[in-house]
Amino acid sequence: MDVLGVSGSLQAASSNLLVLGTVADRLPAGTAFHVFASTGDLPAFNPDLDVEPAPEAVARWRAELAAADAVVVATPEYAHSYPGHLKNALDWVVGSGELVDKPVLLITAGPGGGVKAREALSPVLKVISSDLVGAISIAAVRQKYDGTELVDADALALVDQGLAALVAAASARSTPEA
Numbered sequence: 001m002d003v004l005g006v007s008g009s010l011q012a013a014s015s016n017l018l019v020l021g022t023v024a025d026r027l028p029a030g031t032a033f034h035v036f037a038s039t040g041d042l043p044a045f046n047p048d049l050d051v052e053p054a055p056e057a058v059a060r061w062r063a064e065l066a067a068a069d070a071v072v073v074a075t076p077e078y079a080h081s082y083p084g085h086l087k088n089a090l091d092w093v094v095g096s097g098e099l100v101d102k103p104v105l106l107i108t109a110g111p112g113g114g115v116k117a118r119e120a121l122s123p124v125l126k127v128i129s130s131d132l133v134g135a136i137s138i139a140a141v142r143q144k145y146d147g148t149e150l151v152d153a154d155a156l157a158l159v160d161q162g163l164a165a166l167v168a169a170a171s172a173r174s175t176p177e178a
Helices: 015-026 056-067 084-091 115-127 153-174
Strands: 002-007 032-035 070-075 103-110 131-139
Touching (some): 015 032, 070 153, 103 153
Parallel strands (some): 103 131
């Protein structure tokens, strides 16, 4: 199984990259995981640019999404929503469909937990037909790490529950019906 991590933060020392590191550590053995390089490298969405061949960064974004069996999005909250570059990245796949029926786990993390970001992003993921298997928030996220490791039992339980749902959905999707 291949899982793609997507960070909603462009910050090098992002809490959301820490969360994605925790995700990588807690996925079942044999699961491949990597984080998409940067949604900040994508050009601003413009339907006039959405032609074949797609701009190089867009083609790379779409290819990595298409190759993944499941996706974990970890994002902070900015101004009661989620970052604009993440919206831009999602706009690039509305028409091309790489997230259609793809299991997605949404994790919002930050000082307040990113509840408003979760509330804003969940309907976007649904309208582009992703299979949103869970949406969790981790408040005071930096205080729940010992530097690089998530040590808060409640937060770990939420991550584990979300990953169990993600893995189950991805496994069911790859298993042919009897």
